[in-house]
Amino acid sequence: MRHQSIWLADDGWGVEVIDQTGLPAQCQIRRVASVGEVLGAIVGGVVRGPGLISVLAGYGLALAARRDPDIVPVMTAWHALSATDPRCPRLRGVLDRMREVLDVTPPAERAHRAYMEADAIAAEELAGNLAIGRHAMGMLRRVGAGGGDGKPQTLLLAAEPGWLSSVGWGAASAGLFLAQEQVDLRRATGGVLGEDIAPPQVVTIGPLAAWEMVEAGIPHSPCDLDGALDLVRRGVVERLFVAAIRASARGDVLVPAGTGDLARAAKVAGAPLHVCLPAAAINWQALGPGTITAPGTDILPLSLITGFITDRGPVAAEADALLDRFPDHEPMSIGELPAANDA
Known part of the structure; x- marks a missing residue:
């Protein structure tokens, strides 16, 4: 693993994260040691991205149990x-999982058990994005080979940032890092070990994605959103990798x-768009876009998506394809939905 964005401090109970507010000019480590500091790091943008925020929230409950193990x-x-x-399905999933564990754990053991569960959640987040990267590797080999003329294709990485917004592998960029x-x-x-992969020409959006590429030694061309949109419209970008919130x-994303503008331009230009989607990011009770929207975001409908790359492999951009690939996450019927006071 090249990088890590969150870990336990040397004392075994404090949590340390990379402070994203100082990047890319300065890389600083921030220690959080209470629920209040966890909330401040989330609200203040010290940590960003649903994967990283969810893992930090898990450790936040461990910090709360360490300070006072009483369930109240x-x-x-x-x-x-919450x-x-x-x-956010990832945040709610982590917090519900932590609550279920702490509910059945005696107070004297609650803090220790909370840290164990938070560690497991962090490891699973890491493994899920790494699996997406491995599934993307085959696609990158084809991209790197070009369209038959040996010239590498230009790939737009529409994810800002990547591993910084997770534990150590970014869903959309893990394949590039592995390559x-x-x-x-x-x-x-x-030449004895390793594969001779012809990497694609990578275009990144935003300073943090560019910083990640520099740190990993991945050749890239940084640009802003307007510049990326111009490249897509002119047909320079031949494939897009998008990270889902x-x-x-x-399959609404x-x-x-x-x-959304990039996706519509890609559709017109005939450039495939692949959504890198961990299973934990899917709201299995949402069968449409209405309950996943948020201010300052776009919704990508299936009509703009070529396919999904999930931790269980590629999935077609079809209405029931995700449900078919993840049968263990069948949505609840209306009668099974929890009551409002249980939510």
């Missing part, structure tokens, strides 16, 4: 953390503002 203050922390983004590791390994061993069970 722990649940007070649960409510405060209020930061009530519609670069193969190139580095081949160079370091004189969240999605409905039928919530993305940062401006990504």
Whole structure:
């Protein structure tokens, strides 16, 4: 693993994160040691991205249990953390999972058990995005080979940022990082190990995505959203990788503002658009876009998506394709929905 954005401090209970507010000019580590500091880091933009925020929230409940293992203050922390983004399936999934564990754990063991569960959640977040990257590798090999003339295609990475917004692998950029590791390994061993992958020409949007590419040694061309849109419209970009904030069970995808314009331009230009989508980011009770929307974002309908790359492999951009690939996440019927006071 090249990078890490969140970890336990040397004392074994404090949590340390990379402060994204100082990047790309300065990389600083911020320590959070209370629920209040976790909330401040989320609201203040020290940590960004639903994956990283959800993992930090899990550790936030562990910090709450360490300070006072009684279930009342722990649940007070649960409510405060869930209020930061009530519609985020990843955040709600993590907090509900932590609550279920803490509910059945004796107070004397609650803090220790909370840290164990938060560690497991962080490891699963890491593994999920790494799996997406591995599934994307085959696609990148084809992209790197070009259209038969040997010239690498130009790929637009519409994700800002990548691994910084997760634990250590970004959903949309993990494939690029894995490909670069193969190139580095081949160079370091004189061609004995590693694959000879012809990397695509990568265009990134925003300073943090560019910083990540520089840190990994991945050749890229940075630009802003307007510049990326111009490249797509002119046909320079031949393929797009998009990171989803969240999605409905039928494949409507919530993305940062401006990504919708990129997707529509890609549709006109005939450039495939692939959404990198962890299962944890899917709201399995949402069968349409109405319950996943958020201010300052766009919704991508299935008509603009070529396909999904999930932690279980590629999925077609069809209404029930995600449900078919994840049968263990069948949506609840109306009668099974929790009561309002249980939500």
